[in-house]
Amino acid sequence: xxxxxxxxxxxxxxxxxxxxxxxxxxxxxxxxxxxxxxxxxxxxxxxxxxxxxxxxxxxxxxxxxxxxxxxxxxxxxxxxxxxxxxxxxxxxxxxxxxxxxxxxxxxxxxxxxxxxxxxxxxxxxxxxxxxxxxxxxxxxxxxxxxxxxxxxxxxxxxxxxxxxxxxxxxxxxxxxxxxxxxxxxxxxxxxxxxxxxxxxxxxxxxxxxxxxxxxxxxxxxxxxxxxxxxxxxxxxxxxxxxxxxxxxxxxxxxxxxxxxxxxxxxxxxxxxxxxxxxxxxxxxxxxxxxxxxxxxx
Amino acid sequence: xxxxxxxxxxxxxxxxxxxxxxxxxxxxxxxxxxxxxxxxxxxxxxxxxxxxxxxxxxxxxxxxxxxxxxxxxxxxxxxxxxxxxxxxxxxxxxxxxxxxxxxxxxxxxxxxxxxxxxxxxxxxxxxxxxxxxxxxxxxxxxxxxxxxxxxxxxxxxxxxxxxxxxxxxxxxxxxxxxxxxxxxxxxxxxxxxxxxxxxxxxxxxxxxxxxxxxxxxxxxxxxxxxxxxxxxxxxxxxxxxxxxxxxxxxxxxxxxxxxxxxxxxxxxxxxxxxxxxxxxxxxxxxxxxxxxxxxxxxxxxxxxxxxxxxxxxxxxxxxxxxxxxxxxxxxxxxx
Numbered sequence: 001x002x003x004x005x006x007x008x009x010x011x012x013x014x015x016x017x018x019x020x021x022x023x024x025x026x027x028x029x030x031x032x033x034x035x036x037x038x039x040x041x042x043x044x045x046x047x048x049x050x051x052x053x054x055x056x057x058x059x060x061x062x063x064x065x066x067x068x069x070x071x072x073x074x075x076x077x078x079x080x081x082x083x084x085x086x087x088x089x090x091x092x093x094x095x096x097x098x099x100x101x102x103x104x105x106x107x108x109x110x111x112x113x114x115x116x117x118x119x120x121x122x123x124x125x126x127x128x129x130x131x132x133x134x135x136x137x138x139x140x141x142x143x144x145x146x147x148x149x150x151x152x153x154x155x156x157x158x159x160x161x162x163x164x165x166x167x168x169x170x171x172x173x174x175x176x177x178x179x180x181x182x183x184x185x186x187x188x189x190x191x192x193x194x195x196x197x198x199x200x201x202x203x204x205x206x207x208x209x210x211x212x213x214x215x216x217x218x219x220x221x222x223x224x225x226x227x228x229x230x231x232x233x234x235x236x237x238x239x240x241x242x243x244x245x246x247x248x249x250x251x252x253x254x255x256x257x258x259x260x261x262x263x264x265x266x267x268x269x270x271x272x273x274x275x276x277x278x279x280x281x282x283x284x285x286x287x288x289x290x291x292x293x294x295x296x297x
Numbered sequence: 298x299x300x301x302x303x304x305x306x307x308x309x310x311x312x313x314x315x316x317x318x319x320x321x322x323x324x325x326x327x328x329x330x331x332x333x334x335x336x337x338x339x340x341x342x343x344x345x346x347x348x349x350x351x352x353x354x355x356x357x358x359x360x361x362x363x364x365x366x367x368x369x370x371x372x373x374x375x376x377x378x379x380x381x382x383x384x385x386x387x388x389x390x391x392x393x394x395x396x397x398x399x400x401x402x403x404x405x406x407x408x409x410x411x412x413x414x415x416x417x418x419x420x421x422x423x424x425x426x427x428x429x430x431x432x433x434x435x436x437x438x439x440x441x442x443x444x445x446x447x448x449x450x451x452x453x454x455x456x457x458x459x460x461x462x463x464x465x466x467x468x469x470x471x472x473x474x475x476x477x478x479x480x481x482x483x484x485x486x487x488x489x490x491x492x493x494x495x496x497x498x499x500x501x502x503x504x505x506x507x508x509x510x511x512x513x514x515x516x517x518x519x520x521x522x523x524x525x526x527x528x529x530x531x532x533x534x535x536x537x538x539x540x541x542x543x544x545x546x547x548x549x550x551x552x553x554x555x556x557x558x559x560x561x562x563x564x565x566x567x568x569x570x571x572x573x574x575x576x577x578x579x580x581x582x583x584x585x586x587x588x589x590x591x592x593x594x595x596x597x598x599x600x601x602x603x604x605x606x607x608x609x610x611x612x613x614x615x616x617x618x619x620x621x622x623x624x625x626x627x628x629x630x631x632x
Contacts, residue, residue: 139316
């Protein structure tokens with residue numbers, strides 16, 4: 001008798017399977033490449049930027065980009081009202097946006113997932129208490145809540161990030177709890193318990209890894225919300241403070257020159273849009289690839 | 298249905314109390330002495346200071362202050378603005394119609410464009426139309442709306458001179474505030490050109506505020522339609538020989554609308570957040586701008602009252618959407 005099982009092709013690993021689904025969505029792949037470029041720019045901004053972001057060239061105030069009359073290749077994307085090089089500031093701005101996204105998503109997902117897992121396993125009254133608390137946070141428009149929080153903590157980039165993380169965190173709690181509730185009654189969890197797994201092990205080692213798919217998608221979408229909200233707070237004067245080259249703050253600083261110098265307003269906004277769009281494209285692809293309901297198999 | 302309604306109402310009460318606690322605590326966490334802020338630059342003498350502390354109840358224990366505050370809230374007293382010395386509730390309702398008018402126009406625009414766009418994309422799944430519409434929707438969804446507003450101002454206000462940059466109506470017109478809705482009041486005034494001026498002031502803020510809800514509604518309609526188009530009853534309708542318009546419009550869209558209606562209801566929160574930015578940029582005298590201004594002026598009574606009012610409105614809208622949804626869809630009621 002021959003062993004038929006050896007003739008079967010090996011099943012693809014989870015990463016490979018994920019990639020084969022993800023690759024089908026062309027937009028998602030494009031988004032991923034843009035995001036990778038964004039990451040690299042953020043990483044090596046000092047090497048790419050021709051000047052430091054706060055260096056002022058008093059003889060070149062509001063100089064247009066090189067392709068316009070009056071522009072020069074010395075300042076490829078022109079200069080701002082204080083004579084600072086736009087390109088350098090935009091490149092350094094990528095650092096801030098990336099940093100904001102990473103920190104906010106890390107804080108929000110770390111606490112959100114832990115609270116969500118606890119809510120999923122805790123006695124009913126604890127669960128109810130946690131979920132009502134989350135409902136309360138979600139009753140406020142996120143930007144307004146973040147604004148008030150920043151007013152309490154004092155306007156700065158760090159405080160803006162804390163505020164945004166707090167506002168985004170209930171989404172992680174809700175998602176994690178829902179995923180935990182659907183997983184915890186499954187046989188493998190019972191088997192783990194029977195085998196002697198403690199409560200903490202069941203929560204974080206047995207169940208949590210099986211709830212990660214929606215959390216990863218949420219993390220991607222929160223990354224873009226974080227960048228947008230931080231830019232909005234910066235625009236309202238409650239986020240990063242000048243002269244920080246944060247894109248939203250740059251927009252706010254140059255708002256009054258909107259009619260005289262289109263580039264000081266257009267460029268930072270375009271950077272925000274491209275970064276957010278790339279992450280959302282990637283998020284859509286992640287959702288399609290990770291959501292078993294939509295899998296075509 | 299009644300037990301569903303009661304259950305939903307029961308979750309509303311603790312959330313509402315929580316919201317009052319949050320807005321109460323927040324304001325006490327804000328930096329700065331409220332009495333000194335109230336006194337302004339002139340400052341107050343020690344005696345007057347003690348008097349004011351007593352008058353505002355700041356000498357009471359914190360739980361007592363909260364009970365007094367909650368009692369006031371339940372009677373419709375949200376305190377008095379430090380800056381204008383007017384009751385917060387009066388200010389809120391004076392400005393609220395402006396926000397409602399703008400939000401209603403934005404919702405109407407996003408529904409009127411978003412639903413057809415979603416249906417067209419779903420019916421033409423995978424084709425050029427679908428891809429173009431969904432790419433546009435994703436761009437709209439990713440848009441930093443404060444920047445979008447500035448771009449529109451550059452092009453349409455300063456470039457083409459089609460629309461005004463700020464306010465609700467031209468200074469040339471002056472009439473009584475009857476309903477608070479500029480479109481209606483300008484018509485009632487009978488002044489020539491007033492209505493047109495109000496419309497022109499509304500165009501850009503409406504487009505800006507509608508952008509994100511429009512994108513969300515288009516995406517949601519498309520995915521709901523795709524789900525429904527695969528159902529047996531749609532195939533049956535097609536097999537019967539009904540025209541595509543009837544199949545898509547009557548059989549599919551009606552059933553696809555349920556999740557879409559929920560999304561429309563829930564986008565009220567998005568609208569309020571959007572109103573903060575939109576109203577600030579266009580100097581639209583509504584709730585969003587009022588809140589931002591009050592935060593900057595440290596008018597904490599207004600911030601506290603405004604937070605509570607806005608959260609309450611969002612909660613009531615969400616509750617209504619939930620109840621309506623349960624009414625339309627029995628599966629939810631049992632859940």
